[in-house]
Amino acid sequence: MSCVSVDIRTAASICHTLCSILQGSFGPNALHNMISTATGQVLITSDGSTIIKSLHLSHPIGNLIMDAVQSHHAVTGDGTKTFLLILREALQTICNICEKETNQSHIKDQVQKGQVQKLCIQMSQAFSRLLDHTFPEVVHPTILKHAVVTDFDNLLQVREYFLNIVNTFLSGKFTARVVEILTEIVCSVVFKTAADVKDLSTAVLQLIDDFELVWLEVPGKPVSSSHVVDGIILLRDFAVKADHKDSINFAILETPLEPSKTEAPSTLYVRNEEELSVVHSWKQQTVQAIIKELASKGVNILLTSEHVSDMALYLCKASNISVVHHIPKEELQRLRRLSSLQPLIVSSWDVDSIHVGQAKFCKQITCGQNRYVHIGLKEGSGMRAVQGIICGPNSGLCKLFTNAMHNALKVVRMWLDVTNSTCHLQKSVDDSLLKGSFYDWTNCGVKPSLLLGGGTFEMLVNRCLHEHADHTRDSKFSVACKVLSEAVLSVPRTLHANSNIPKSSMNSFPRLLARATKMECAGIDGYSGQLMDSNAAAPVYEPISAKYLLLCHVVQVLQQILRIDSLVSVGLLPEANQSDSDSD
Amino acid sequence: MSRVIPSPKQQSSIVNQSLKDPKNAQAISTFRALVQSCYGPTGRLKMIHNASGGHVTTTSTSQTLFRTMSVSNPVVKLIVSAVQSHTNQFSDGGLFAALLCSLLVESCLALLVPQQAAAKINEEVLHICLEYLQSENCLCKASLNVGDATMMLALVRSVLGSKPALMLNLDDLNFLSRLVLQAFLKSIPDTPSGTLSLSDIEYICVEGCSINNSRLEEGVLFETPKITKQYLAKVKPRKVHLQGGTETIKVALFNTSLSGDSDEFIDTAYEADVSISGDESVLRHLMQVAAHLVQLQVGVLACQKVVHPGVQKYLAENAVLTVDRLGSLHIVAVQRLTGATAIGTLHATINEDSIGHLQSVSTVQIQQKNYLHLQSSTSAVTTLVLCNRNEAALQEMKDVCITAHHVLCQTLRSPLVLCGGGCTETHLAAHLRTQVTMKEETLLAKLGCSKAQLYTTANNFARCLEQVAIALEHDGGCHVSDPVNHHHWLLPPWASTMVPAEAGVKTCACGMVKSDEIDSCSLIGHLSNQSLTSSVPEGHGKHDDDKGNCSLSLTGYMDQAAHNGVESSTSNVVLDSFPVKLNAFVIAVETADMILTVNRTIFDKN
Known part of the structure; x- marks a missing residue:
């Protein structure tokens, strides 16, 4: 077992490394990366999550950061690069503050380290107060003032x-x-x-x-x-195709059609030749009876996830039933859900209307090199079935x-989906809303709303936290606010750097920022690098809840990292005896 | 038991290797040179030999080439996988796609235009080209009359002729093209019901005789060492007289095993008296089935799996020929030929509907091997017997015939053709140049790049197209294009300053434009620097005013040929299949654009 002490600098340098890879791929003017994967595939992408997954960092703190990023991505589907940019900036600022504080005093290293740790803990507490109080009470309402609410009747x-x-x-x-x-x-x-x-x-x-x-x-x-x-397109072709002139009725089978062997080890005793011949023909007769029952109830198509033997296929063809077998179970479940059908059960063999579905059409479709089965369901009251074909x-x-x-x-x-995504704002959301339906948002103060993109959210947060920091008396809390407010500015700054704007002092980011503070609500256009507000020719919008959630997650990770002071690694003990034998 | 210790994942190496890195550039350039040297009817063959031993493949087709080669550079790997996906669907046009893609990537990287801007401009240019190719006024595109044998033959000849590994001279080429076209026509069913679905042709490869011994056989042939002529004379399958006076042989087709090990019978453990034997009972049942077949007057029993020898003997005594061990390859062909339904059970009664019909059964000996020949008068199944003295050429011949058949099937679905021989490429390049000049303002507004960048990239795209046309020839000839039709002319090396008529060249590369119809021409490709802003092309020869000359169109040419009905003048036209070429073109440019947007490479070592 070994113990290594880490401090904020380690985390900052790891973040810096990650950001240097991802920075160029941020925004609409992104540069792409080519990833040569372990399986030999070559991908070209600028998606942060894919790139992160292909790097396999070995440092535990790096893994902690990556896990946080991945879990955020799993919920919102976006925001990996934004997350890392803000985190890097925050950690770097905190590092600088720590250095300044310790350089001021002329004391020994050990005491210096203790001071740094104390500072970190205080910052961590300040961040937790920021998360619990300031965000819901101050930041969120400010953002909502500039939100664009969607009118769902239009x-x-x-x-x-x-x-x-x-x-x-x-x-x-x-x-x-x-x-x-x-x-x-x-x-x-x-x-x-x-x-x-x-x-x-x-x-x-x-x-x-x-x-x-x-x-x-x-x-x-x-x-x-x-x-x-x-x-729906099923990823199999017809095993047996019969002609259907009239209505198309299909049934779903998730168990084998043929009777399977008994599980208990049993031995039959055969007394004479007649019995032996009955035993021989038993399988075929059972299957024949099942198929006759299906045909009598009007089933023309049998969809099953199991294997159907040649004998059963022949009998189906003779009764004019089409069969598609070896369909993956998930596809069948989706089909069941969309058509509200129950699967057939072999042992009971009551074929009711709950087991038989009606289809508008059921035909072969060729996609690329393969032939599949395409089923069109009759429109019911629920969700419609739709398939996207991506080439x-x-x-x-x-x-x-x-x-x-x-x-x-x-x-x-x-x-x-407002109710789920804002559930962390429990103080400002009424309890009754959480029990209500999704689209009953006329009752609550939280509606599906959008904000102008291009770093607008970050600039608003920056302004808001800056003002709040000036009003508070607690010095550490004020420092935390200032750290975060500077950190969020890295997003519009990177957008500006990646854009096509010619780099000159007139177009530098601080000047643009100064101009933006005079405007109500402005962001940076990712292509031209200029300021953009809601009157712009092609405004871009982003969901507010995603950005808000991201900020909360960043602060949570910051809190965690600030409290880490050493790494403990536990290795494998060498095997005491090698006497485990492999022979039976 | 040994414990599985998962090894920790290794950290990936992030190589800040920009696309302009010398390693990448070299890989792309080597790949491009390889593909360029294989392209066209005079392309050079490649022998691929694995360092650890194994079969040596000789080929020039992209499918075989990329299948046997292994590539390590990621950029080239991406190009190869894109081309392979294209050939999986369309069979032909792989080399064209690979060449265009690698030329585009190589040349765009050498330009001074930033990669992102070049990719955007290429996308717009692609859009312009597609608009033209898919419009009604496209001069190099024509609708093919699938009933016109000459034109279909020209199409087949273009496909077969562009594969030099077949080593065909002109007569052999014509012979083989005719054979492939005949096979295709025979495989179309007479009375289609609903949607027409074309089936595959069966192929038999025979090594050791000359190509001229290749022939088309109706029906199905497959190797049966057991069934010799003498055996067939002994067994003599029963013929049945139908109403109308015709004779037919009934065929019963089984896809389950008739040797007693089918899982239809009991598969649990059982005890029985000594007098009762399971095997005997099963055999008795099989004999009952056989007797039933004899009762139905079946003449041939075909089985995918094995038939019990006792049953075979009984059937032979009753004038029923047993053909077993067909396997999954041949059973489909026999099913289509006879119209029989494969019977999968031994217990149900056999309907008359499941019985198929054959006209005749005979044996053929080809190169000391016995083949059974089944023929039917009603079915469209044909077998193409391919012969060649050389094993490598024979293998290539089979692959190319399958490709040609596939191209013909696609032509049936969308009967459009393009001018071959590089003429479409030069025509498209010229059209592109004019369009970019005309639409300059809209393009600049849309793309947000500078004028110089637009013209450089568009010119480069056009030049790449011309270089693909030039790549068809490998012996140092001169390549020119005429200013009116913009077709591709191939001149001998010593004729670089002459017009085609003076150099003795009668038609353009595709055969559509005659040399006496044009008065001037100019060099194309990397040898000239055709600027977009100049309206007068730098050329040589007599400069006539263009007022009277209107461009020829392929449609006009084909209509005229059909009208005239003269075979000799149209027999040498080179045609390319439109759907194949279009898909190859789009895939090539899209893949090149994707590659150009790459900044950095990450290698995952796990």
Whole structure:
């Protein structure tokens, strides 16, 4: 066991390393990185989470930071680079403060170290007060004053904001044409799934849960061939295809069609030849009876996750039943959910209407090189079934596109799903709201709202915390406020640095900041580097709750890091005896 | 038991290797040179030999090349995987895509334009090119009349002729193209019901005889060492007379095992008296099935798996031929040929509907090997017997015939063709240059780049297209293009200052434009620096005013050819399949754009 002491400087340098990789990939004018993965795939991306996952840092503090970033990403789908930028800046500022304090006094190293630790603990306490009190009471209301509230009765406006949010999220991750195509597809999928505007939030949640099944990847075709189809595509082809002229009724089977062997070791006793022949033909007759029952109830298509033997396939074909077998269980569950069907149970064999679903069509579809089965369900009252087909040059890039769309849906969820995303604001949210429905937001003060992007949130927070710091008497708390307010400015600063603006003293960031303080609410345009407000030609919007959550998470991680003072590593003891034998 | 100790993941190495790094540049340039040397009908072959031994492959096609090569540089790996995804779907056009992509990446990196801006401009340029190619007024695109044999033959010839590993002379090329086209036409069913689905052609490869022995056989052929001519004479499958006076042989097709080990029978442990034997009972059941078949007057029993020898003997005595061990490859072909439904159970009664029909059963001996030949008068299944003296060429021939068949199937779906021989590329390059000059203001406003950047990148794109056209030839000839039609002309090396008519070249590379129709031409590609702002092309030869000359279109040419009905003048036109070329073009440019946006490489070592 060994013990290594660490201090704030270690964490700051790790953050610095991570940021130096990710900095150039921030904003809409991002530079991309090529990742050569362990499995031999080559990916081109500027997505922070993908890049972080491919680095495998060995330092435990690095792992702590990465875990925090990943868990934030899992909830909001975005914000990895923002997180690290703010964290790095905050840690660097705290380091500088510690150095200044210790340099002032001329005392021994040991005492110096103790002073630094005391400072860190005090800062950590100050941050916790910031998180618990200042954020909900001061910062959040200030932000909400500048928020853009969405009117959900105006469908056009909702769609416009939707496209804007997704476009803001995706721009910079891929080339402009790909971003346009993917934005259109995400919008199309969500609006087709939801029957009504009010169901948008539930539709988004369901699509996030089903994400592996909603997107079908087709490598080898250009991105522009991606499109959305109604219905569900099953990743198998027909084992047996029969012709169906009239209605199409399908049933789902999740257990094997044939009777399986008994589990108890039993031995049959056969007395004579007739019995032996009965035993021989038993399997076939059982299956024949089952298929006859299905046919009599009008089932034309059998969908199953198990293997169907050649004998059963032949008998199905003879009774004009199409069969698709070896369907992955998750796909069948999704189909069951969307069509509200119960699966057939072999032992009981009551085939009711609850077991048989009606389909609008059921045909073969060719996507790329493979042939699949495409089922269109009759429209019910619930969510509609929709499948997105994503094409790309190779399978690694297709996977990147689907991940990006999954994250885009999470970002949209942060916008639409207000009750869950603001549940940490328990003081300002009435209890009754948490029991209410999703879209009953006319009662609460928290509505789905957006804020101008491009660092607007950060600049508003900076202003707000700066003012608050001046009003407080507690010096450590004031220092903490100032640290955080300076740290959040790293976001617009990086945006400015990555933009196309010619670098001169007239266009420097401090000057822009000074001009911005005179305006109500302004951000930085990621392409041109100039100031942008809500009257700009192409404003970008982001969901407020995502940014707010990010800030809270950053402060939580800061608190944790400030309290760490040493690393303890526990190694494996060498094996005492090697007498474990491998032979039976 | 040994404990599994998971090894900790190694830290990835972040190499700040920009795309302009010499290692990357060298890898891309080597790859480009490799692909360039294989491209076209006069391309050079590559022999691929694995250092640890194994089969030596000789090829020039992208599918085989990329399958057997292993690449370590990530940029080249990305290009290869994109091209492989394209060829998985379309079979042809892989080398074109690889060459265009690597040329674009290599040349854009050498430009002074920043990578991001170059990628954006390339995307716009792609959009312009696609708009033109997909419009009705595209001069190098034409709708192919699939009923016109000459044109279809020209298409097949272009596909087969661009693979030098086949080592075909002109006569062999014509012969093989005709054979492939015949096979394709025969594989189209006579009376399609609903959607037309084209099935594959069966192939048999025979080594040791000359290409001229290749032929098309109706029906299915497969190797059966046991069934010799004498055996067939002894067994003689029963013929049945149908209404209408025709004779047919009934076929029963089984895809379950008839040797007694099918899992339909009992599969639990059982005890029985000494007098009762499970095996005998199973055999008796099989004999019952066989007797039933004889009763139904079946002439051939075809089984995917094994048939019990006792059953075979019984059936042979009753004039039923047993063909077993068909395997999953041949069973599909036999099913399509006979129209039989594969019977999967031994217990149900066999319907008349599941029985298929054959016209004749015979044996053929090819190169001392016995083949069973099944023929049907109603089915569209054909077998192409390919012969070649050389094993490597034979393998390549089979792959290329499959590719050609696939291209023909796609042509049936979208019957559009483009001019071959590099003419489409030069035509597109010229069109691009004019369009960029015309739409300069809108483009500059949209892209937000400077004028010089726009022109440099667009010019570079056009030059890459021209270089792809130039790559078709490897012996140092001169490449020129005429200012009216912008087609590609290939001149001998000593004719760099002459017009094609003077140099003895009769038509352009695709065969559409005659040399007496044009008066002037100019060099293309890296040898010239055609600037976009100059309206008069630098060229040589007689300069005529362009007022009277309107460009020829491929559609006009093909209509005229069909009208005239003269075979000799149109027999040498080179055509490319439109869907294949379009997809290859788009994939190449999109992949190149994605690569150009890369700043840094991360290598995950785990």
